[in-house]
Amino acid sequence: MNPALLAVLAWGDFRDRVRRPAYAVTLLAAILLGYLAVPAADSHWAIVQLGSYRGLYNSAYVGTATALASTLWLLLGGFYVVRNTIARDESTNVGQLLAATPLRTTAYLAAKFFSNVLVLSSMLVVLAVTALVMQLARGESTSVDPVALLLPFAVMAFPVVVLTASAALFFELTPVLKTGAGNVIWFFCWLVAALAGQSPRAPLGGLGVPVVVESIGTEMLARGLDVTGGEFSLGLTYLDEPLVPFEWLGFTPSAEFLLTRLALIGIGLAVALLPVLWFGRFDPARVNRFLPRRPVAPPAWSDDEHRAPGVPSIAVLEGGAFSTRGGPRTAVVRGGALVVFPRLVVGELHILVQGVSKWWWAGTGFWTALTFAATVPGLSRLMLPLAWIWPVLLWSRLGTQRHESGVQALLGPYPGVRMRVVAEWIAGVLLTAGVGGAVAVRMAWVGDLTGLASWGAAALFIPSLALLLGSLSRTHRVFQAVYVPLWYGGFSGLPLLDFMGVLRGRDGSLLGVPPDVVATAGVALVTVVVLLAARRPLRA
Numbered sequence: 001m002n003p004a005l006l007a008v009l010a011w012g013d014f015r016d017r018v019r020r021p022a023y024a025v026t027l028l029a030a031i032l033l034g035y036l037a038v039p040a041a042d043s044h045w046a047i048v049q050l051g052s053y054r055g056l057y058n059s060a061y062v063g064t065a066t067a068l069a070s071t072l073w074l075l076l077g078g079f080y081v082v083r084n085t086i087a088r089d090e091s092t093n094v095g096q097l098l099a100a101t102p103l104r105t106t107a108y109l110a111a112k113f114f115s116n117v118l119v120l121s122s123m124l125v126v127l128a129v130t131a132l133v134m135q136l137a138r139g140e141s142t143s144v145d146p147v148a149l150l151l152p153f154a155v156m157a158f159p160v161v162v163l164t165a166s167a168a169l170f171f172e173l174t175p176v177l178k179t180g181a182g183n184v185i186w187f188f189c190w191l192v193a194a195l196a197g198q199s200p201r202a203p204l205g206g207l208g209v210p211v212v213v214e215s216i217g218t219e220m221l222a223r224g225l226d227v228t229g230g231e232f233s234l235g236l237t238y239l240d241e242p243l244v245p246f247e248w249l250g251f252t253p254s255a256e257f258l259l260t261r262l263a264l265i266g267i268g269l270a271v272a273l274l275p276v277l278w279f280g281r282f283d284p285a286r287v288n289r290f291l292p293r294r295p296v297a298p299p300a301w302s303d304d305e306h307r308a309p310g311v312p313s314i315a316v317l318e319g320g321a322f323s324t325r326g327g328p329r330t331a332v333v334r335g336g337a338l339v340v341f342p343r344l345v346v347g348e349l350h351i352l353v354q355g356v357s358k359w360w361w362a363g364t365g366f367w368t369a370l371t372f373a374a375t376v377p378g379l380s381r382l383m384l385p386l387a388w389i390w391p392v393l394l395w396s397r398l399g400t401q402r403h404e405s406g407v408q409a410l411l412g413p414y415p416g417v418r419m420r421v422v423a424e425w426i427a428g429v430l431l432t433a434g435v436g437g438a439v440a441v442r443m444a445w446v447g448d449l450t451g452l453a454s455w456g457a458a459a460l461f462i463p464s465l466a467l468l469l470g471s472l473s474r475t476h477r478v479f480q481a482v483y484v485p486l487w488y489g490g491f492s493g494l495p496l497l498d499f500m501g502v503l504r505g506r507d508g509s510l511l512g513v514p515p516d517v518v519a520t521a522g523v524a525l526v527t528v529v530v531l532l533a534a535r536r537p538l539r540a
Contacts, residue, residue, distance in 0.1 A: 002107070005107065006111050006114065009107070009108075010110075010114035010115045010118060011115075011118075013085065013111065013112065013115035014115045017082075017085075017115070017119055018119070018122070026077070026081050026123065027122075027123065029073075030070075030123045030126045030127050030130070031130050033069055033070065033130075034069075034126075034131055034133075035130065035134065037062075037065045037066040037069040037070075037131070038057060038062055038065060038066065038131070038134040038135070038138060041057075041138070041242065041245070042242050044240070044241075045236060045238060045239065046233070046236075046237050046243055047068075047069050047234065047237070048065040048068055048233070048234055049233045049237065049239075049243055050213070050216050050217070050220070050233075052241070052243060053220065053225060053244050053246055054243040054244070054245055054246075055216065055246065056140050056245045057134075057135055057139075057140035057141055058135070058140070058143065058247065059144055059145040059146070059148040059149040059250075060145065060148040060149070060248060060249050060251075062131050062132075062134060062135040062138075062149065063128070063131050063149035063152045063153065063250075064156075064212055064250065064251075066127055066128070066131040066134075066153075067127075067131075067152035067157045068152070068156065068157075068207065068212065068234055070127045070153070070157045071156060071160045071207050071208070072207075074123065074160060075164050075190055075194070076186075076187070076485070077481065078120045078123065078161070078164045078165075078168075079164050079167060079168050079171075079190070080477050080480075081119065081120070082115075082116040082120060082164075082165060083168040083171065083172060083183070083477060084172075084475065084477065085112050085115060085168075086169070087172060087178075089282070095281075098281060099281055099282040105276050105279055105281045106276050108281060109169065109272060109273055109275060109276055109279070110272070110273065112169055112272075113165055113166060113269070113272035116165030116168055117161060117162060117165045120161040121158070121161055124157055124158065124161060127157075128150060128153050131149060132144065135149075140245065145250075148250045151250070151253070152208075155208065155257070156207065156212075158261075158265075159264040159265050159268070160207065162264065162265045162268035162269070163267070163271075165268065165272070166267075166269065166270075166271040166272035167189075169271075169275070170271050170272065170274065171186065173275035173278075173279050174275065180393040180480060181393065183477055183480040183484075184389075184393070184480060187481075187484040187485060187488070191488070197209065198210075198232070198234055200213075204260040204261075204264055205260040205261065207234075209232065209234060211251055211257055212232075213232045214251075215250070215251035216232075219248050220246065223246060225246060344420065344423040345423045345427055345430075347423075348423045348424045348426070351427075352424075352427050352431060353394060353431065356394070360390075364390060364435055367383065367386060367387050367435075368387075368438040371438035371442060372441075374442075383438075383439055384439040384455065384501075384502065385487065385490070385491040387436045387439060388432070388435065388436055388462065388487070389484070391431060391432070391435050392479075392480060392484065392487075395428060395432075395463060395466040395483070396466060396470065396476035396479040396483075397470070398424060398425070398428050398463060398470050398479075399466065399467045399468070399469070399470025399472075400471075400475055400476045417533050418530050418533060420533075422526075422530065424467065425464065425526050425529070428462075428463025428464075428466060428467060429459060429460060429463050431463070432458075433459050440452060440455050450501070450508065450510060453515040454499075454500060454510065454512075454515045456515070456519070457516070457518035457519035457522065458500045458501070458518060460519050460522035461499060461518045461519065461521055461522035463522075463526075464522040464523070464525035464526040465479070465482070465483065465522070465525055466479045467525070468525045468526070469482060471532065471533070472532075486499075490502060495511045495512045495513075496512075496513070497512075498513060499512065499513050499518045500512070
């Protein structure tokens with residue numbers, strides 16, 4: 001493996017990514033994360049706390065708090081940012097060029113892996129700079145210690161960056177995980193890692209939390225502070241009272257801890273190179289290296305040399321489809337909006353659910369039957385979140401299929417841009433209502449008007465969110481990355497994220513977001529999409 005060639009490939013791929021608007025958006029998110037990690041002294045929100053205390057905002061504490069927060073964020077959001085490197089080469093036909101080169105598969109995977117590491121590491125650099133700015137802005141300590149500030153990023157956040165980069169590459173090259181289901185699976189992998197990584201018994205030091213907790217606890221005991229008033233918390237938490245600061249000068253990593261971090265980096269490299277066993281590097285005759293080579297039949301093109309004069313050239317493709325340079329032969333039939341629009345909605349709904357496995361429909365039927373058969377009071381309402389995680393891969397198609405399928409340029413001259421967008425949104429609403437319709441029927445049967453209002457508002461909000469994120473990002477990954485945590489937050493009992501009306505008080509009142517707010521947000525989101533579509537109809 002030529003190191004110079006590897007560096008050139010990784011750097012070129014990195015430069016290609018940083019030119020994209022999504023990269024700038026991700027950097028802005030990193031800056032916001034750095035701001036949240038160091039809240040104001042009188043704030044009732046915190047990301048890192050130990051009981052009712054926090055460290056004084058010096059270089060050691062600010063660097064550690066920001067680095068720990070970045071491990072959680074990069075492990076989740078960073079995965080979705082770098083997950084498309086192989087898919088991009090495949091969709092742009094670069095993979096076909098690579099298949100014809102002598103580049104080894106190991107070198108190609110290593111270059112993609114190091115490119116992922118560079119992208120995520122650049123976010124770490126931004127977070128480190130943000131931590132320095134926040135320390136000076138908060139003003140509790142203006143003495144800057146570069147080692148204490150940067151050490152947590154190097155020994156705690158960077159190994160997680162390597163693991164995230166390797167996991168994204170592994171998921172892209174594994175047959176089951178490369179689909180949209182892999183994006184959903186990764187969220188639950190992240191959830192397990194975030195919880196288990198903070199345990200003192202976490203393998204290889206976990207996220208580095210046990211070392212920090214031990215160091216902070218030792219310092220608190222030395223100062224006579226109460227360490228029994230609460231546990232260590234990593235994550236955005238609301239506090240009744242602001243935390244009490246004390247001076248903590250940081251931690252000194254032991255040789256054993258440093259070896260565990262090197263072990264994590266080694267595991268990440270091994271996971272990134274593991275797909276070399278089955279990845280055929282875009283060779284159509286070698287989809288799987290464990291299977292024999294398959295002959296690739298060339299397309300059956302018509303012989304233009306024997307074409308009669310004046311007859312347009314026709315290229316016959318697989319399945320009987322054809323293209324011609326003679327122009328369209330179908331007469332244009334015009335109709336009123338009352339005739340065209342319903343057909344347009346049906347067409348968008350058909351496109352939205354095309355290719356869905358029969359097992360998906362069987363699962364939908366199973367949940368519907370189970371909802372109607374539920375006899376425990378309130379159980380049917382709890383079935384709604386389970387039903388509305390099932391179509392997440394279909395919702396993520398909204399606003400993205402025309403871009404990912406390369407037909408946006410064909411739809412650009414379409415005269416009714418707004419009508420098409422509205423039809424696509426209605427198709428998403430119909431899908432949402434259909435999957436969760438059994439719960440609505442049960443709510444109407446028992447007279448649960450409050451739950452029915454929340455159901456209707458969520459049925460408007462979910463496809464609106466999917467359509468907006470899909471239209472702006474032009475990829476299905478963004479909605480999957482946003483919706484799954486949002487859904488889990490409401491389902492797990494966070495009232496601020498409960499947009500489905502799951503959480504109820506003893507008197508039956510809603511504890512989550514009011515349905516009128518959810519419905520208003522849904523209408524606002526789809527309005528933005530319609531306005532943007534009307535202003536940029538030709539952009540490919």
